[in-house]
Amino acid sequence: MTHTVQAQNTPTPYRVTLTDSSGHTWYGDEPTDKGGQDSAPNPIQLLLSALGACTTITLEMYANHKGIKLDHVQVDLALNPNGEPESGQNNIERKITLKGEFTEEQHKRLLKVAESCPVHKLLTSNISIQTTLDM
Numbered sequence: 001m002t003h004t005v006q007a008q009n010t011p012t013p014y015r016v017t018l019t020d021s022s023g024h025t026w027y028g029d030e031p032t033d034k035g036g037q038d039s040a041p042n043p044i045q046l047l048l049s050a051l052g053a054c055t056t057i058t059l060e061m062y063a064n065h066k067g068i069k070l071d072h073v074q075v076d077l078a079l080n081p082n083g084e085p086e087s088g089q090n091n092i093e094r095k096i097t098l099k100g101e102f103t104e105e106q107h108k109r110l111l112k113v114a115e116s117c118p119v120h121k122l123l124t125s126n127i128s129i130q131t132t133l134d135m
Contacts, residue, residue, distance in 0.1 A: 012037055048077040048092070054119035055096065062113045068106055072099040092123070 007028070008017050014036035016028040028046055030036030041049060052075040063070035074097040081093045096114055098107065114120070 012039070015039060044079055048079060051075075051092065051094065051117075051119045051123065052077050054117040055094065055114050058117035059096075059098070059110055059114055062110065063100070063102075066106075068100065068102050068110075070098060070100040070102070070110075073097070 004021050006019050008019075009015075010017055012029075014030040014034070018026050018028060027040035028043055029038060029040040030042055031038045036042075055075045056073045059073050060070065062068075076095040076097075078093045080091055082091075085091065094114075096111070098110060102110070
């Protein structure tokens with residue numbers, strides 16, 4: 001399945017309208033100290049939210065499939081929580097909180113499942129970006 005998203009600028013400085021082929025619309029913006037209006041998440045927050053959403057959904061799907069009673073999933077994410085990256089090595093800290101009825105073995109398996117969410121796999125792979133400029 002091909003995933004496509006389109007980003008377009010708006011009359012508001014640094015506010016971006018994002019759309020996909022399914023008709024969903026959402027926004028990105030920069031904080032006021034960078035000239036934006038702080039009306040939506042910034043691009044890094046959007047990236048982290050993709051990982052958080054994917055992790056949560058993957059855990060819910062697995063628990064439903066395996067009949068595990070999972071009442072609540074919370075994923076807290078931070079990019080370089082200890083300051084600026086060293087030598088270009090960025091770190092995402094992901095803390096997962098699970099509530100429900102599951103065994104210690106199921107709990108360990110859920111951690112492994114979290115690491116198999118598609119966005120986690122994408123972010124930990126060797127990514128190549130080809131850019132063209134259309135005029």
